Amino acid sequence: MILAATNRPEVLDKALLRPGRFDRRIIVDKPDLKGRLETLKVHSKDVLMADDVDLDALALASAGLVGSDLANMINEAAINAVKKGRKFVTQADLFEAFEIVAVGGKEKKDRAMSDKEKKIVSYHEVGHAMVTALQKNTEPVQKITIVPRTMGALGYTLQTPEEEKFLQTKEELEAKIVTYMAGRAAEEIVFHSVTSGAANDIEQATKIARAMITQFGMSEKFGMMSLASVENQYLDGRAALNCGEQTASQIDQEVLQMINHSYEEAKRLLNENREVLDKIAEYLYEHETITGKEFMKIFRELKGIPEPGQETEAAVSDDMFVDDEV
Template sequence: MDFHTIARMASGASGAELANIINEAALRTVRNNRTIVTQADLEESIEVVIAGYQKKNAVLSDEERKIVSYHEVGHALVAALQTNSAPVQKITIIPRTSGALGYTMQVEQGDKYLMNKKEIENKIATFTGGRAAEEVVFNEITTGASNDIEQATKLARAMITRYGMTEEFDMVAMETVTNQYLGGDTSLSCSADTQKEIDKKVVELVKRQHEKAKKLLEDNRAKLDELAMYLYEKETITGDEFMRILNDGKGKAGEQA
């Protein structure tokens, strides 16, 4: 049992969520007529808490499965081609009861309490990687990026309004967080004109990272195709499998910091 991997995967979970993870692993063990909880049981339990149960009755068309495969590999490949990104732990195109048609799990190798500006920008680029892959391969976009768009926008706005990561606003708080432990509501504390400028900066930031993600995928199109087809066939692949294929015989052309 690799407890370090389990701990990294469960990083950020509350006490109640950790209890649910253990209980779910025990139930999974019993359902499979075993008496010992394995690492696979715990890993699947963490995913259940994060994304819900596997939705095995969901039937995607071949075209949809191909799109989801490229979408998820797009996230993983953009992350891997940038420095200071958390390693990919797992990629799957098995739908979950949360509504996700697939997901890419990244797990930090150690405890991390701070993020610098470049790391946040890279994370935004990774969020846009799924949509970017759809555009590069299919010259089309789908509804599958809705959560990615939300997360990328939230990070970009926080960089500008809370983290002081723009030259224009410097170390001025444009947004305050209230009820931090009850959902973390936010409210802008600036003029209407400044709010418009913030919105403009958010769009520019996300668009810039989106373009970076597309460039990375275009420069590494062969690996994008190879990895997506492998995921399409296997449905679920580990981070080790992903990195083995990515690094097989070629370097990371087009890598950006």
């Protein structure tokens, strides 16, 4: 039996793939939710876990990671526990390890930002979180921090899905672009200037907008026309345009229009909630890191929105009152 492996099956000589040769393909994709959970169980079986550990939540948050990433997460969590003088791993250790592996290295608390930079980063990250909370079709905020990381990030807003998803609607993609643009929008609103901190946000927003237009048939101008093909599917998944220079120029114009529209929408949402933005940014500046639950609690209090449980109780009371009237 002869086995061969490649990350670029599309460039293989067709003669190799004829019947009787390498005619059976086994595709090894990134693990799905169930696969990630089982992988985490395998790597954590010899690690003492606290009662609060929920591997299901970690598997859900780690979409897109591969087996080696998940193994590294368990190892990092165990190292965190030992450093803190514990013989067991907690849920906090696991999510801290997740951030190290998936987000961008360890916290670098000795990297001192100036007060002005710290304030800018606070508004930038709260801008992301605020626009997430103000829109529909978004994933909930898990954590907001302005503690720099070893991989260069000065802060980040972490969002985790509530369920495993394989498809994204047009509305969800549009909401993502608006969320990506919200950090820079907050900078412009508050400081009347912008910084280089939004570089990755702009890159991700552009990538989504271009895919919507060229691959997903979500273009206002071109409609359901395929304008790009994915190359190197098992490597970087780069898309190559299938059109001429004039059409490519029109695509660029529509991408720019979509991003500009999203940027204006982000500014509108933040301007309409400027007082809330200021207060949460001030809170983050003082505390440096807040959880998603803390953020939503403060957000609801400032907006006068009842907590989900209280809202349900009120609805039940209203129903009972109506029934009594009937």
